[in-house]
């Protein structure tokens with residue numbers, strides 16, 4: 001420690017302001033609290049971005065460790081902002097207030113509103129709310145509320161998200177990230193407002209969260225490996241999805257997803273894997289959905305390899321997908337379907353699905369009616385272990401078309 005730091009540190013212990021900024025709330029032996037209001041942030045509609053960044057820089061540069069950036073109670077406007085590392089020790093970022101994008105005069109890109117990038121051991125938490133103030137209109141920019149980009153060994157915990165303009169949380173190019181105890185809410189009619197999206201990331205955990213939006217509660221995109229989703233209560237929305245896959249040439253695979261102990265309620269889809277028609281080669285493998293309760297879900301179990309929202313596929317619409325789906329298990333899936341077709345496995349004629357297992361799927365489709373199911377291009381019959389007798393009346397009747405949603 002340099003002499004200067006020693007002096008600051010000593011002063012700090014006496015709760016004297018050091019460098020004009022660190023104020024005297026101790027957070028462990030060496031931590032400091034960097035309250036954004038001490039950097040000029042004020043509640044209201046003025047863009048507080050510069051104050052937030054100044055507090056972040058000071059905390060990120062702190063060598064003492066255990067620094068905390070604090071957004072206290074109050075409603076703060078902030079424009080698109082990036083909190084980037086590397087930091088000596090990543091601060092804890094506590095949001096106790098409400099954040100809103102500033103009104104007029106500041107630009108929210110199509111990209112993300114609040115980004116944390118190039119950081120290790122970050123914790124973003126608090127009792128606060130990130131309010132994207134998105135609406136249900138269709139052609140607005142799809143701005144992600146909170147993006148983690150290039151983040152490792154980090155956690156987002158306990159925050160509330162409402163009305164994003166795009167995805168609420170996006171985990172991108174990151175590793176060992178946990179999202180825990182989040183509450184995410186947007187109108188059922190808001191477009192592309194996925195709850196949590198994972199892409200190009202590994203070892204991601206999504207735990208004990210309540211998510212209801214106008215799109216997928218959780219979506220797992222290309223380049224995702226070892227993703228575990230547990231204790232999620234999903235609805236309204238489009239369910240828990242893998243994909244969509246097969247948009248890009250050379251797309252990275254999805255490998256190793258477990259969705260366990262979740263409840264899906266009042267959604268258009270339940271558990272779904274979706275790939276575009278006419279797509280280049282790709283892969284999705286080792287995917288397990290187990291111990292899932294469905295309530296009033298229109299399409300509880302779906303593999304859709306000709307997924308084409310908004311009819312945007314042109315000439316590709318009738319071409320098969322080249323995304324290979326393999327080793328997919330649906331185990332102990334119980335509850336109710338609001339349509340007559342509980343299971344739709346519509347795989348690619350060029351790449352039939354391999355190793356699909358349905359084990360203990362027990363769904364009801366209303367008034368003692370047997371549920372229907374629809375299979376196409378599933379190599380071998382799906383392995384049916386302990387099927388519920390009511391379910392397995394395979395027919396080739398058309399299932400309800402999948403609704404439009406995220407690309």
Ligand SMILES: *[C@@H]1O[C@H](CO)[C@@H](O)[C@H](O)[C@H]1NC(C)=O
Nearest residue numbers: 028029030031064065066089
């Ligand atoms: C930060 O605080 C934790 C718990 O209070 C403590 O174990 C750790 O050593 C501290 N780290 C630093 C760098 O002071």
Ligand SMILES: *[C@@H]1O[C@H](CO)[C@@H](O)[C@H](O)[C@H]1NC(C)=O
Nearest residue numbers: 119120121151152153175176
């Ligand atoms: C993250 O944690 C893992 C396991 O604890 C460790 O092996 C890895 O080096 C850490 N990564 C970084 C970037 O610190």
Ligand SMILES: *[C@@H]1O[C@H](CO)[C@@H](O)[C@H](O)[C@H]1NC(C)=O
Nearest residue numbers: 208230231232233261262263
């Ligand atoms: C299952 O998820 C619920 C939240 O929906 C949680 O309260 C419960 O502890 C979880 N059970 C297990 C066995 O993980």
Ligand SMILES: *[C@@H]1O[C@H](CO)[C@@H](O)[C@H](O)[C@H]1NC(C)=O
Nearest residue numbers: 225226227255256257258286
């Ligand atoms: C499948 O994925 C899960 C979750 O990532 C992982 O724990 C398991 O080891 C994988 N199994 C195989 C055979 O790769």
